[in-house]
Amino acid sequence: MFIKRAGAVLLGAVTVTAVGTAAPAAATPSNDSVLIWYDATAAAITAGGATTQVTNGRTWAIGWLAAARAQKGSHANAYQRAALAGAVHQTLITLTPTQAAAADTVLAADLDTIPDGPAKDRGLAAGRDEAADLIAERAGDGLDPASVNTPYPVPAAAPGIWQPTPPAYAPATQYGNRVARPFALRGAGQYRPAPPPALGSARYQRDIAEVKAYGAANSTVRTQAQTDTATFWLGSSYVLYTPILRAAVEQSRGPVAERTRLVALFHVASVDTQIATSDAKYAYQLWRPVTAIRAGGDAEWLPLHATPAHPDYPSGHNTYSGSAEQILTELVGPKARGAYTIPSPTAPGVTRTYTDWKVPSRENVDARVWSGIHTRSADEAGIKLGKDVAANTIRNARALLAG
Structure with a gap:
């Protein structure tokens, strides 16, 4: 019941429009x-x-x-x-x-x-x-593609430990991020979240049961609206949030320097967040829901969307979302100055319209569960980690901007 209520709330907070092509950015004054x-x-x-x-x-x-x-x-x-x-x-x-x-x-x-x-x-x-x-x-900061994707030595299979996931069983990615040099963090693990729920705990069992029911490729309980949300937010966080930040910049009444700082701090926070995300993912090495569900006896279970090739906890989509929400809230305010509309690379012809920065975060939390690729605990921990790292960026803004 909680999931259905959450979906209803989200649908009441966002306008979803099917269009022929993704809406282009508004014309820019010369x-x-x-x-x-x-x-x-x-x-x-x-x-x-x-x-x-x-x-x-x-x-x-x-x-x-x-x-x-x-x-x-x-x-x-x-x-x-x-x-x-x-x-x-x-x-x-x-x-x-x-x-x-x-x-x-x-x-x-x-x-x-x-x-x-x-x-x-x-x-x-x-x-x-x-x-x-x-x-x-x-x-030499370790953020070049080769360093980011340093090969990960997959540990022996064991309950709770990440393994490559079907159907591709691809090698893990983003392992090298955890040792890259941040912009403002003292270290990648500065805000590492608490461990995920213990295997067999009540929270863990609820998490897995929720993903198994609502995130299955052949789910009979996931609604069309929930499927649409999962598909809309499936794409790259960078691609999805670029028009969100642009809307904030366009709507801003501030001078050139103020708007420049907004863009700068947003991306400093996003980079540090991605470093912190990989630190946590590879510290905990938690298996993905598909691995857990198959190990639990449903050997043919598959998620709605293919699982990314790195551990479950925390959700990277949600760390990015939490970071973006925190920066925009602190530097712009909790609400946009007007409605803004974004497209999605994974839902061609569909746009969604929002009036604040929080609803996209809430949708991201649900979307990764309904896609079958993250537990809700991983999503919620991701939001918190992103917010923590972004708040650190704001606290260090003076030093960052001084050079």
């Missing part, structure tokens, strides 16, 4: 440098980014943190816009080199709208210098 470079960063990473989500988050964090640092040099609008352009452009041509020509085009067009003068020249130079310095500072 003098809104923040949205211009936001869209340029997203486009460069989509077209020429890394194969690993955290590496792409690192590109965002470097470019926008460098811009925020450079903007301290002057409050003049021309300076701050030029500093943003210089920092993000320098980052994109360095870290997404195949997209350099496109970045050059954006730079030329944006600079044409900034009044000529010393402020523009100094801002552009400062942005480039800060980006170059931060790229050098982050060299």
Whole structure:
């Protein structure tokens, strides 16, 4: 009954619309440098980014943190816009080199709208210098794709211990994240969550029973609305949250520097969160529901959606969601300034409309259970871990922005 009530609440809080194609981003004013470079960063990473989500988050964090640092040099609008352009452009041509020509085009067009003068020249130079310095500072941080996916020595099969999952039985991913260098955390395990429920405990048994019933490929109790939610939130957290953050930036009434800091701190927090997530996943090595359910006697059980290749606890989708919710709540407020609409790569032609940052987190918690790929304990621990790491980012914002 709890699950059905939760689904009803969520459906009352979000508008779901089927459309012919995913809605594009709203037209960007020619003098809104923040949205211009936001869209340029997203486009460069989509077209020429890394194969690993955290590496792409690192590109965002470097470019926008460098811009925020450079903007301290002057409050003049021309300076701050030029500093943003210089920092993000320098980052994109360095870290997404195949997209350099496109970045050059954006730079030329944006600079044409900034009044000529010393402020523009100094801002552009400062942005480039800060980006170059931060790229050098982050060299060897362990967030390149090869380091992120360092091979994981799978332990011997035992109750509760992660094993490769059907149907692909693919090698584990993101094992190397746990030893990467964070931006603001003292260490990857600084906010490691408490252990998952013990095997055989009442909470563990409820968790597994819920996934078995509601997350099965052939579930007879999961509603169509629950299936739709699971499918909508199945895709990459980075892809799903890029339009959410964009909506917050677009709706903001703040100056260029304030909006730049929002983007920078959002992605610093997301990178640190993903490092903390892998630390916890590989510290606890908890098996996935499909492994547990099959070991419990239902040898043919399969989830609605294929299980990602890493341990269950905590849920990475939910750590990302918790981090995003916390940053947006602290820097923007608990509510959006207007409704915002996002598409999903795994639900083509469908959009969802929200008015706050909390409902996406709540949907993510349910979605991973209804997909059959996480326990609810893993989802809830993920939300808390993401919020803890993001709060740490905010507490360290002054030092991060000072460089």
